[in-house]
Amino acid sequence: MTFIQDQLADNHCFGCSPDNPHGHHIKSTWDGERSICHFSPKPWHCAGSPHYVYGGLIASLIDCHSVCTAIAEAYQREGRAIGEGETIFYVTGSLNISYLKATPIAGPLVLEARLSEAGRRKSVVLCTLSVNGELCAKAELVAIRVPASWGEA
Numbered sequence: 001m002t003f004i005q006d007q008l009a010d011n012h013c014f015g016c017s018p019d020n021p022h023g024h025h026i027k028s029t030w031d032g033e034r035s036i037c038h039f040s041p042k043p044w045h046c047a048g049s050p051h052y053v054y055g056g057l058i059a060s061l062i063d064c065h066s067v068c069t070a071i072a073e074a075y076q077r078e079g080r081a082i083g084e085g086e087t088i089f090y091v092t093g094s095l096n097i098s099y100l101k102a103t104p105i106a107g108p109l110v111l112e113a114r115l116s117e118a119g120r121r122k123s124v125v126l127c128t129l130s131v132n133g134e135l136c137a138k139a140e141l142v143a144i145r146v147p148a149s150w151g152e153a
């Protein structure tokens with residue numbers, strides 16, 4: 001299976017870089033229309049209750065999975081394989097999440113994302129997070145395309 005994150009070079013992201021030893025290492029697949037990510041929370045990812053997932057982690061997973069989805073779609077729109085040629089880089093402009101149901105820590109968490117808007121610089125990504133087919137959270141993320149120089153200090 002090919003994952004979006006494994007095709008992107010120079011990525012240090014806490015949520016999705018394969019090379020960040022302290023990160024979440026999320027892995028997303030892209031089929032040309034939608035992306036999927038599976039994540040199994042650890043017991044320490046709990047909210048106040050040990051049975052449910054911490055909302056900040058949910059936000060982090062949705063953030064990374066959605067931005068990677070925007071990047072994958074942008075490569076596709078330009079007729080390039082993900083990671084091929086000049087780097088396409090998006091950052092999070094805004095993220096709006098509704099926590100609909102407590103998310104069972106037993107997981108696995110299934111994230112599914114697709115674009116509702118794809119402009120020159122701005123993409124809007126709709127993302128859901130479910131466990132055992134039950135919708136627990138949904139989100140809208142605005143991803144903004146930036147030059148690679150955005151990442152320079």
Ligand SMILES: CCCCCCCCCCCCCCCC(=O)SCCNC(=O)CCNC(=O)[C@H](O)C(C)(C)COP(=O)(O)OP(=O)(O)OC[C@H]1O[C@@H](n2cnc3c(N)ncnc32)[C@H](O)[C@@H]1OP(=O)(O)O
Binds near residue numbers: 013
């Ligand atoms: C270093 C290289 C490595 C490469 C490696 C490979 C890739 C590796 C994968 C990594 C995956 C990372 C996944 C983690 C993603 C994060 O965590 S990124 C970190 C969190 N986000 C940030 O820090 C962003 C900080 N903000 C900014 O830098 C700037 O405000 C922005 C968002 C780039 C906007 O810049 P700007 O030039 O002011 O944008 P502007 O021209 O005014 O607006 C452009 C469009 O965006 C819209 N927009 C702008 N800001 C917003 C906003 N906040 N909300 C909604 N819409 C907005 C505008 O309305 C406009 O829309 P249209 O008029 O075109 O419809």
